[in-house]
Amino acid sequence: MLKKAASLILISLFAGMLSGCWDNRDINHRALPVTMGVSMKGDNYNVLLLIPEPVENTTRIRLVKGEGKTVTEAIDTISRDMESFVDMLHMKVVVFDKALAERGLMDSISGFMRARDISPKVIVVITDDEINQFFKRSQKTMAPEGTTLYDCFEKDAGWNPEIALTRVWEVYRSIHSYTRDVAIPIIQAGTKTMIEHNGSAIIKNGRMVGRISSEETLLMNAFSGESSYGKVEVMNHASVLIVSNTFRNSSKVVDRTPYMNSKIILKVSLLETRENTNADLIREELEKVLTLRCDAVIEKMKANEADVLGLGQFFRNKLPRNELQHWRTEYLPRLKMNFEVRTIIQNEGNLKMPS
Numbered sequence: 001m002l003k004k005a006a007s008l009i010l011i012s013l014f015a016g017m018l019s020g021c022w023d024n025r026d027i028n029h030r031a032l033p034v035t036m037g038v039s040m041k042g043d044n045y046n047v048l049l050l051i052p053e054p055v056e057n058t059t060r061i062r063l064v065k066g067e068g069k070t071v072t073e074a075i076d077t078i079s080r081d082m083e084s085f086v087d088m089l090h091m092k093v094v095v096f097d098k099a100l101a102e103r104g105l106m107d108s109i110s111g112f113m114r115a116r117d118i119s120p121k122v123i124v125v126i127t128d129d130e131i132n133q134f135f136k137r138s139q140k141t142m143a144p145e146g147t148t149l150y151d152c153f154e155k156d157a158g159w160n161p162e163i164a165l166t167r168v169w170e171v172y173r174s175i176h177s178y179t180r181d182v183a184i185p186i187i188q189a190g191t192k193t194m195i196e197h198n199g200s201a202i203i204k205n206g207r208m209v210g211r212i213s214s215e216e217t218l219l220m221n222a223f224s225g226e227s228s229y230g231k232v233e234v235m236n237h238a239s240v241l242i243v244s245n246t247f248r249n250s251s252k253v254v255d256r257t258p259y260m261n262s263k264i265i266l267k268v269s270l271l272e273t274r275e276n277t278n279a280d281l282i283r284e285e286l287e288k289v290l291t292l293r294c295d296a297v298i299e300k301m302k303a304n305e306a307d308v309l310g311l312g313q314f315f316r317n318k319l320p321r322n323e324l325q326h327w328r329t330e331y332l333p334r335l336k337m338n339f340e341v342r343t344i345i346q347n348e349g350n351l352k353m354p355s
Helices: 001-019 071-081 098-103 106-115 129-140 168-175 215-223 279-305 311-315 326-332
Strands: 035-040 046-057 058-068 093-097 122-128 182-189 195-204 207-212 231-235 236-255 257-273 338-346
Touching: 035 098, 035 129, 046 071, 046 129, 058 071, 058 129, 093 098, 093 129, 098 122, 098 195, 098 207, 106 168, 129 182, 129 207, 129 338, 168 215, 182 215, 182 279, 182 338, 195 215, 195 279, 207 231, 207 279, 215 279, 236 279, 257 279, 257 311, 257 326, 279 326, 279 338, 311 326
Parallel strands: 035 093, 093 122, 122 182, 257 338
Antiparallel strands: 035 046, 046 058, 182 195, 195 207, 231 236, 236 257
């Protein structure tokens, strides 16, 4: 009986030691950065972290820096030198220096996916500014909670259809895809606002090879299914509000030349008009502007051999698998693309126009 009792006591003790979150740190001993900046100096990565800290009924933003052979090593260096453990669980945005983006993001993005310290849903951004200057200037206009930059890309906050919205997992997918590339938003520190948008970077195999304008980014978002509601298209004779957009696509391959027809159906509402302007003239001008913009995006894709519209997805079942790896270099430059734009003016705006 004594042996059984002793055994039960030992089992209870061991069970108590094994249960519970013995390796967890108290929330008060964790630093939770919301934004990270990454650049390179020589062969080393420079990492900056924006960490909100509660101070006397408010929050202040703390900017800390680290350096290492990898991004993970730089973060570990920061965590080692701080009084709190750096936990990347709440990371929202990663900002890359343009020079690093042109050099290539493959190692950084692959490291994020492999280590899993950072969520694959984190938004990826590129800055035209030098990374240290960008964070110092934007820090002055940032809200105390530190999420202002993230709000610029949040659909329920400051995002609009002219802004690319690309996450870590999408960049990683494009690196390992034969038929799909991505565009990453380009920003700089603003003078009257926290940031200013400068279009989007064309990313091919994890490297920045070109850029498109904000208006061309709108087309890319619409093509990929992102809503373009709220976009005001300013023309010579009128301003319109794009209410909805629909794409209808068909594709074929003839003698190793890909052909694609894309019909864009836009529903718009008139906002402003000039004198002697009628609906037919507005419709004609809008369709001409959008057709030229579509053609410009295709030409940039061909010049950079980067498929940011993901057109190769429409040819995956029309080409042998061993030919898909040549989509960017052989098939995309020969692509024959036909855009047809149809505009439906569904009403004359919120105000009644004079007869």
